[in-house]
Amino acid sequence: MSKPTPISGFPEWTPAQRMIEQFVLDRIRGTFELYGFAPLETRSVEPLDQLLRKGETSKEVYLLRRLQADAEGPAGDDALGLHFDLTVPFARYVLENAGKLQFPFRRYQIQKVWRGERPQEGRYREFLQADIDIVDRDTLPAHYEAEMPLVIGDALRALPIPPVRIQVNNRKICEGFYRGVGIDDPAAALRAVDKLDKIGPAKVAELLGETAGATEAQAKAALALAEISAPDASFADAVRALGVSDPLLDEGLAELVAVMETAVAHSPGLCVADLRIARGLDYYTGTVYETQMVGYERFGSICSGGRYDNLASSGAVSFPGVGISIGVTRLLGLLFGAEALTVSRSVPTCVLVAVTTEEERAASNRVAEALRSRGVPTEVSPSAAKFGKQIRYAERRGIPYVWFPGTDGDQVKDIRSGEQVAAAAGEWMPPRADLKPLVS
Numbered sequence: 001m002s003k004p005t006p007i008s009g010f011p012e013w014t015p016a017q018r019m020i021e022q023f024v025l026d027r028i029r030g031t032f033e034l035y036g037f038a039p040l041e042t043r044s045v046e047p048l049d050q051l052l053r054k055g056e057t058s059k060e061v062y063l064l065r066r067l068q069a070d071a072e073g074p075a076g077d078d079a080l081g082l083h084f085d086l087t088v089p090f091a092r093y094v095l096e097n098a099g100k101l102q103f104p105f106r107r108y109q110i111q112k113v114w115r116g117e118r119p120q121e122g123r124y125r126e127f128l129q130a131d132i133d134i135v136d137r138d139t140l141p142a143h144y145e146a147e148m149p150l151v152i153g154d155a156l157r158a159l160p161i162p163p164v165r166i167q168v169n170n171r172k173i174c175e176g177f178y179r180g181v182g183i184d185d186p187a188a189a190l191r192a193v194d195k196l197d198k199i200g201p202a203k204v205a206e207l208l209g210e211t212a213g214a215t216e217a218q219a220k221a222a223l224a225l226a227e228i229s230a231p232d233a234s235f236a237d238a239v240r241a242l243g244v245s246d247p248l249l250d251e252g253l254a255e256l257v258a259v260m261e262t263a264v265a266h267s268p269g270l271c272v273a274d275l276r277i278a279r280g281l282d283y284y285t286g287t288v289y290e291t292q293m294v295g296y297e298r299f300g301s302i303c304s305g306g307r308y309d310n311l312a313s314s315g316a317v318s319f320p321g322v323g324i325s326i327g328v329t330r331l332l333g334l335l336f337g338a339e340a341l342t343v344s345r346s347v348p349t350c351v352l353v354a355v356t357t358e359e360e361r362a363a364s365n366r367v368a369e370a371l372r373s374r375g376v377p378t379e380v381s382p383s384a385a386k387f388g389k390q391i392r393y394a395e396r397r398g399i400p401y402v403w404f405p406g407t408d409g410d411q412v413k414d415i416r417s418g419e420q421v422a423a424a425a426g427e428w429m430p431p432r433a434d435l436k437p438l439v440s
Contacts (some may be wrong), residue, residue: 009125133323172252345398370425
């Protein structure tokens, strides 16, 4: 058998990195639940026609089929694909289970997704997302759009990561502005402006002419709008100063002002109104979000989402929603690459119980059981070697304490300091800082 090699875009963390990931997920999950979001998991596959019905994503979807495909099996629009985000499957879930859900329905979902894009630092083909969404029947109050960044701000502040800045816009502002200046295809204009950070203003101006039918003056106006940014509601005055009017523009301005005023009141400095943010997927209809880590801006957003009104509907009934997603693997990949996250030890074990002789292993097992019953992560030495070798085994594993059973009483040793004290398995507890690995 040839030596296996890694597959690009499919990360496999070390045990220490995996413990950091679990710590991050626990903190995120805890914050989501504090805000009343309930857990949900959906299937990994969706019909291809559902995955492709909103936005330009066909190049990113992985098709699912058996190696020995059934000639009579699904094909074409009926084929199955791995989901590339969690919003589309969630919308489908809401439609299928609307009669069982209480609205507004608040859910969080932490799950793997697959996307066939070119792997690079911080971008993967298989990765973990942590999503929250709020959906309602027929109407969804705009105040939920202001709540989203507050939840994410709290979730990310609970982690030992650099500060984040959430960039916020409202697609109604962009679409209304484009209509006001006479651009024929606002949706195409949004997709073009969404590429600003990738290709720059000159190329976006060309793209606006090619795909949205914009004149040179119209493209210039669209780029002027995209340049507006403010840490508070003052962005609205800058937009009005451009002299464009449209009812949809006014509606979007009012909604984004409300988001920014809420953010400034509850979490100053967290959000910035940035009118270049568009989000490429067509299903977004209102507020949109992108989040950058300070110092890692060149890698783009680590958390994004927005308002959608038409993604889930059945006949005359619609289920508008707003959601935002943390790219957990993306976030961790960037920080692991910069060696910016560490864990105090590479195993959960806090205590290694030494074994005096193999005949007395049962006594060591009883000590371990007593410690575990009190919440102390414990393992028993793999062999009855000399105590010095058992201590070295603990050192290599990063285990801070070694427990020595004895006929005259047990002893526990902190192998970092060398301090050794008498102890009883039913009473002794390690310091709280040593009980579990610490992430920093």
